[in-house]
Amino acid sequence: MSILVVGSVAFDTVETPVGRAEKVLGGSASFFSLAASFFESVNLVGVVGRDFGEEQLACFAGRDIDLEGLERVEGETFHWGGRYADDLNSRETLFTHLNVFESFKPKIPERYRTSPNVFLGNIDPVLQLEVLDQVQEPRLVACDTMNFWIDGRLEALHELLNRVDVLLINDSEARQLSGESNLVKAARAIRALGPRTLVIKKGEHGAVTFSDEGCFIAAAFPVEDVVDPTGAGDTFAGGFVGYLAAAGTIDDATLRRAVIMGSTLASFSVEAFSVERLLSLTRDEIHARFRVFKHLIDFDPL
């Protein structure tokens, strides 16, 4: 069951303790699509400029990713630059050139409008709502957001949250959105705003999921050689939504495996710059690491 994703397709210039990557493929929709396409067909909606060329498009080729919704307009592609600290846990933004993304108005191609699964990447909640207005009752709507929109677009964000099934955000955003420092309390407050399922991502500390079935705690896979954390959250979302989209029914067991799948995909993504590792990744590697994951957290009852 196909997935519609709306988000950024961008260039990233990234410095990490390991090295530097100049103007490489980035953006939430890019990482999401590449991860999700291991499980289901993806319909991508985004915008790029004239400087987005064959080299970047080739990253999506040969995969089940439809690019009809990737607009190409006059101007330059969204370009983000950032530098990670030595421990790779914090980063500073060096520049944000929104370029063509500044006036992005998602236009959903006719044949995308019946996609049963929708992922709304981290863009203005006003635009996320406009996307929902253009699609026909999806079975699953998941979305991401960030501190910038919690600060500046809270009303639209509340309206949006009332219409989504799954919200994926990081722990500091969950605290900000709820005004609660305790994550259990934060989750209760946020779920009361609409999303039945809340996935709180904690980076190297894993993810905690709250649903009607209770709480599920997932570790992050311990990666020894982290090269570039950029896109890990979007890759997580891609693995998570991709797995749910491919699953027949969404129950507690499916949800738990989907979270681990998201974490598995993210653990690969950080092993190289940009989308490099996702491009070389195989289904066998994914399944093998999922199995290792199980062993890493398993313990016997008393």
Place this chain on the structure above:
Amino acid sequence: MSILVVGSVAFDTVETPVGRAEKVLGGSASFFSLAASFFESVNLVGVVGRDFGEEQLACFAGRDIDLEGLERVEGETFHWGGRYADDLNSRETLFTHLNVFESFKPKIPERYRTSPNVFLGNIDPVLQLEVLDQVQEPRLVACDTMNFWIDGRLEALHELLNRVDVLLINDSEARQLSGESNLVKAARAIRALGPRTLVIKKGEHGAVTFSDEGCFIAAAFPVEDVVDPTGAGDTFAGGFVGYLAAAGTIDDATLRRAVIMGSTLASFSVEAFSVERLLSLTRDEIHARFRVFKHLIDFDPL
């Protein structure tokens, strides 16, 4: 198989967002002993002053905790004061009155010297070594340390680590001791110093254990109403060592359950000030939460 513990027995004055507790029972050996005594008999070595009275001693009464090794000398008991930030994840020390603890020289009573299990709480590594010199080849030696000793007593600490089986430290200490920011690399470097098993505690993010059998990742139990985190790490150590001491053999499966047991005990400890919650705790509650823990992290294979 009994456990010898050497560490601080103290008064704590603690302020948290929930309230304030004045001159209540604290200290690493106190939390450790109360937690471990759910599983095995404990022989406690420490020192207190004349101000340490019946009220405090009553906390240990009726439990399998031997206090022959708890010296009572002229002067006042070690008294620590601290204040926690609103998110309970960071704290500032308001005062540290070492008092009688400043000249603490652990004297191990004769009948303690054959304790098969030893836990060296966070004291000067020089003293931790002196304790090891007084005991007869224990089957299990576990220890804790902190940034202060890594900075100031590195040589003695290295000598000590060469003689312990299990080191329990927090993530920032692991990074400091190894000089590695990545925990997988830090663990490899620290295990090369001696301890076959390394438990890295990450507070609300759980614990990661490295041993000859590989890596085990344990979540922290999500506590909604944290009242006072003081002593959580020592309570973790008490549950962990206590479970191992009571176990026949120490294999990978036992080690994993011991970590979860440590985490279970710690999750109770933070629910009240001082050792209050450990005093009201029952074995049934421990077993019930251990079972919930299993459900919280469990997922099916693909």
